[in-house]
Amino acid sequence: MPFLKKGCVLTMGNYDGFHLGHQTILSLLKSQSFKRKLPSLVYTFDPHPVKILAPEIAPPLINTLDQKIELLQKMKIDILVLEKFTPRFAKTSPEVFFKTHLMHHLHPHFITVGYDFTFGSKRMGNIETLERLCFENQIDVKIVDPKMVGQKLASSSLIRKLLEQGKVDKARELLNRPYFMDGEIIRGEQRGTMLGFPTANLKTKNEISPAVGVYATLFCLNHKNYLSATNVGHRPTFGKGELAIETHVFGLKKNIYGKKVRVFFIKKIRDEKKFDSEQFLIRQIRSDINKAKQILSHYREKHAG
Numbered sequence: 001m002p003f004l005k006k007g008c009v010l011t012m013g014n015y016d017g018f019h020l021g022h023q024t025i026l027s028l029l030k031s032q033s034f035k036r037k038l039p040s041l042v043y044t045f046d047p048h049p050v051k052i053l054a055p056e057i058a059p060p061l062i063n064t065l066d067q068k069i070e071l072l073q074k075m076k077i078d079i080l081v082l083e084k085f086t087p088r089f090a091k092t093s094p095e096v097f098f099k100t101h102l103m104h105h106l107h108p109h110f111i112t113v114g115y116d117f118t119f120g121s122k123r124m125g126n127i128e129t130l131e132r133l134c135f136e137n138q139i140d141v142k143i144v145d146p147k148m149v150g151q152k153l154a155s156s157s158l159i160r161k162l163l164e165q166g167k168v169d170k171a172r173e174l175l176n177r178p179y180f181m182d183g184e185i186i187r188g189e190q191r192g193t194m195l196g197f198p199t200a201n202l203k204t205k206n207e208i209s210p211a212v213g214v215y216a217t218l219f220c221l222n223h224k225n226y227l228s229a230t231n232v233g234h235r236p237t238f239g240k241g242e243l244a245i246e247t248h249v250f251g252l253k254k255n256i257y258g259k260k261v262r263v264f265f266i267k268k269i270r271d272e273k274k275f276d277s278e279q280f281l282i283r284q285i286r287s288d289i290n291k292a293k294q295i296l297s298h299y300r301e302k303h304a305g
C-alpha cells in the first residue's frame with residue numbers, strides 16, 4: 001500500500017460487537033492518529049477466524065460484516081484492512097505476520113490492542129510477543145485494559161450470553177448502543193392483521209436473535225425511527241411455528257414488503273406465552289404496546305432520540 005509509506009497508527013482484532021472495550025481502543029487510536037498526524041488503520045479479518053478454524057464451535061456473531069464496517073465508519077477511522085482469513089493464512093507464524101503483514105505492508109508507528117489479543121498460527125503470539133516485536137522494531141505499543149461497566153466486563157462472549165438470555169438492556173450498556181438487527185421485510189401469514197396488530201416480519205443476516213419473548217423496540221425505516229413492539233418467537237397460541245422476528249410498528253399503515261429496516265432492541269417486556277384464545281392474546285398485546293410506549297419514551301428522554 002504505497003499511500004501508507006509514511007506510516008499509520010494501527011489496531012487489530014476481530015471486533016465482534018464493537019462494544020465499549022473496542023470503542024475505548026479506537027478512541028485511543030484516533031487520539032494517537034491526531035497527535036502523530038498519521039492515518040488511523042483498523043486491521044481485521046473476514047470471515048471471523050473461528051469460522052475457518054473451528055466452525056463447529058464458532059459462536060454466532062453479534063454483527064454482520066456490513067454492520068462492522070458501518071460502525072467503524074461512524075468512528076471515522078481512516079483505513080480499514082479486511083484480511084481474507086483462509087486456512088493457509090492461519091498458518092502464518094506470529095513473527096512472519098508481524099514482519100510481513102504489519103510492518104512491511106502497513107508501516108505502523110504505533111500499535112494498540114486489547115489485553116486479551118493473540119495472533120499468529122495456533123494463537124502462539126500474545127501480548128508479550130507483541131510487546132517484544134514492537135520493542136525490537138521501535139514501534140510504540142499500548143495494551144488497553146479490560147473495560148468494566150459496573151461489575152460486568154465488556155466482552156463479546158458476555159454480550160452474546162446476555163442477548164441469548166433476553167437481557168437486551170444489559171447488553172446495551174456493554175455495547176454502548178442498543179443491539180440491532182438488519183434485514184428485509186417479508187410476507188408473513190397475515191394473521192397479525194386479522195388480530196388487529198399487523199406485524200412486519202424480518203428476514204435477517206444477523207446470527208443472534210435475542211431470547212424468545214416480547215420486546216420494546218425502535219424500528220428504523222427510511223431513516224425514521226418508529227416506536228414498536230417485537231415478538232421473537234414461535235406463536236404457540238397458533239401451533240408452534242418457525243422462529244420469527246415480527247414487529248408491530250405503532251402508527252405505520254403502509255405496506256413495507258421488501259423494505260430494508262433496522263430493529264433496535266431496547267428492553268424485554270415479557271416471555272412469549274400460549275394463550276387459550278385469540279381474545280386473551282389481543283388483550284395482552286394491547287398491554288404490551290402500552291408498556292413498550294412507556295419504556296421507549298423513558299429511553300428517548302435519556303438518549304435524546
Ligand code: RBF
Nearest residue numbers: 191192199214229231235236237248272273288
Ligand atoms: N403470539 C403468541 O402465541 N404468544 C404471545 O405471547 C405473543 N405475543 C406477541 C406480542 C406482540 C407485541 C406481538 C406483535 C405479537 C405477539 N404474538 C404472540 C404473535 C402473534 O401471534 C402474531 O403476531 C400473529 O399470529 C401473526 O403472526
Ligand code: MG
Nearest residue numbers: 188192199200
Ligand atoms: Mg406479520
